Amino acid sequence: MEMTDERRRKNKKATIYDIAKKTGTSTATVSRVLSSSGYPVKEETRKKILKTAKELNYTPNIIGRMLKKNDSRDIGVIIPTISNPFYPQVVLGIEMEARQKGYNILLCNSLRDPAIEKKYIETLYQKQVKGIIISSAGDNGNDEFLQEMQWMGLRIITIDHDIKGIGCGMVGFDYKKGGMIATEYLISCGHRNITFITSPLTRASRRDTMEGYRQALMNNGIEAREENILVGEREEEYESAAYEFENGKMMVRKMLQLDEKPSAIFAVNDMTALGAIQELVNSGFDVPGDISVIGFDNIEVSSMVNPPLTTVHQPAFETGKLAFGMLLESFEDPGANGGEDGHTWGDNNKNRNIIRNTILEPSLVIRKSVAVI
Numbered sequence: 001m002e003m004t005d006e007r008r009r010k011n012k013k014a015t016i017y018d019i020a021k022k023t024g025t026s027t028a029t030v031s032r033v034l035s036s037s038g039y040p041v042k043e044e045t046r047k048k049i050l051k052t053a054k055e056l057n058y059t060p061n062i063i064g065r066m067l068k069k070n071d072s073r074d075i076g077v078i079i080p081t082i083s084n085p086f087y088p089q090v091v092l093g094i095e096m097e098a099r100q101k102g103y104n105i106l107l108c109n110s111l112r113d114p115a116i117e118k119k120y121i122e123t124l125y126q127k128q129v130k131g132i133i134i135s136s137a138g139d140n141g142n143d144e145f146l147q148e149m150q151w152m153g154l155r156i157i158t159i160d161h162d163i164k165g166i167g168c169g170m171v172g173f174d175y176k177k178g179g180m181i182a183t184e185y186l187i188s189c190g191h192r193n194i195t196f197i198t199s200p201l202t203r204a205s206r207r208d209t210m211e212g213y214r215q216a217l218m219n220n221g222i223e224a225r226e227e228n229i230l231v232g233e234r235e236e237e238y239e240s241a242a243y244e245f246e247n248g249k250m251m252v253r254k255m256l257q258l259d260e261k262p263s264a265i266f267a268v269n270d271m272t273a274l275g276a277i278q279e280l281v282n283s284g285f286d287v288p289g290d291i292s293v294i295g296f297d298n299i300e301v302s303s304m305v306n307p308p309l310t311t312v313h314q315p316a317f318e319t320g321k322l323a324f325g326m327l328l329e330s331f332e333d334p335g336a337n338g339g340e341d342g343h344t345w346g347d348n349n350k351n352r353n354i355i356r357n358t359i360l361e362p363s364l365v366i367r368k369s370v371a372v373i
Contacts, residue, residue, distance in 0.1 A: 015058075016148070022052050025045060025048075026144060033045075034058075073104055074103070074127065074130065075131050075132065076124035076127075077105050078124075079091065079108070079110065080111075080135055080136070081110075081243070084269070086271075086297045086314070090135070091105070092320060093317040094321070097320070097328075103130075106127070106129060108123075112243075117134075134161070136160075143163045146163060146168075155168075155331060157169040157324075159171050159172075169327070171326065174360070176212040178209060178314065179210065179213045180212040181363075182294050182296060183212065183266060184219075185310075185364055185370070186294060187220050189292070189372045189373065190373040191262075191264040193260065193262045194265070195229075195258075195265050195266070197265060197276060198230070199232045200233065206268050230251045242271065244271035248271065248275025248277075251275075264291065264293070264294070265291060266294050268296060270297040273293050273295030273296075273311070276293055277307075287369060288307065288368070292369060293309070294309075294370055295309050296312045297311060298313040303367065307367065308369065309369045310364075310365065310368070310369045313364070
């Protein structure tokens with residue numbers, strides 16, 4: 001006999017999402033009240049949440065409490081895509097450090113999909129991992145959910161994504177400076193008509209790289225024309241395992257429709273640059289004889305192609321090592337990542353606050369894909 005909707009409702013275990021919806025508050029606020037975190041919440045709101053929790057027969061998540069004193073040797077790692085060689089290098093750095101310290105990693109590929117990313121966060125939490133390192137799929141609205149997980153005891157380190165108000169550690173990169181370095185090198189080689197090609201601007205890293213491109217042009221008295229900034233319209237990992245490579249090809253097709261062809265292309269990352277080079281060659285252009293190309297990331301394959309790709313070095317392996325080191329330090333600090341006293345990492349320790357936001361510096365790697373004109 002089929003279960004009625006009423007029976008399903010009664011058998012379904014109430015969650016903090018149900019309480020938040022009924023009280024008109026955020027899940028983070030509900031979590032703080034139910035965990036007695038000490039975080040300031042209006043008394044009226046606190047009473048409403050506790051009353052609603054009782055009405056819904058809410059049972060506290062024991063797993064969440066266990067995470068406070070979790071002895072698990074597993075950590076979760078969430079990346080946007082495994083197809084871009086940059087991320088496997090990050091993972092390798094994490095894995096090497098984790099193995100030396102006796103930890104295992106559970107790797108999750110979000111396929112650039114915010115819904116998949118959120119599901120992985122939930123799954124890792126339920127599996128009682130000791131912490132997670134996440135390179136977010138983009139500006140996808142999961143920040144509040146991550147904050148809630150942190151307040152429930154999960155330790156979090158982010159890569160290239162600063163979550164305001166959460167107090168978790170971040171390993172970042174000066175993308176704007178990297179964008180400036182790449183563009184200034186092209187200008188120093190005589191290029192003034194430079195096209196910037198990128199995937200959708202859903203990640204702060206891409207926007208910052210583009211801003212560096214604009215700034216370098218402006219500093220050298222060159223107009224940053226909008227027609228010279230080509231942005232991919234879609235970002236569907238399902239349709240292509242090598243989306244960024246395909247996007248580079250698509251952006252070159254768009255570029256070839258411009259009335260005035262550029263003398264150089266600055267690609268937002270190396271995979272996009274490699275796709276651009278292939279499309280240029282297939283269209284009868286010589287690289288760098290006709291059009292120069294510069295990338296960003298310095299993935300291993302960039303030195304193996306013809307011509308070897310000039311690019312901006314982003315230390316992926318070091319990023320992974322640093323991220324794990326910061327996560328390990330948060331395990332050893334009872335006040336880190338929003339402990340039971342409600343303090344966040346770095347509240348009362350200036351040195352920890354410096355460690356918490358580590359920004360790595362870019363450097364130029366000159367090879368053979370840029371010509372002097």
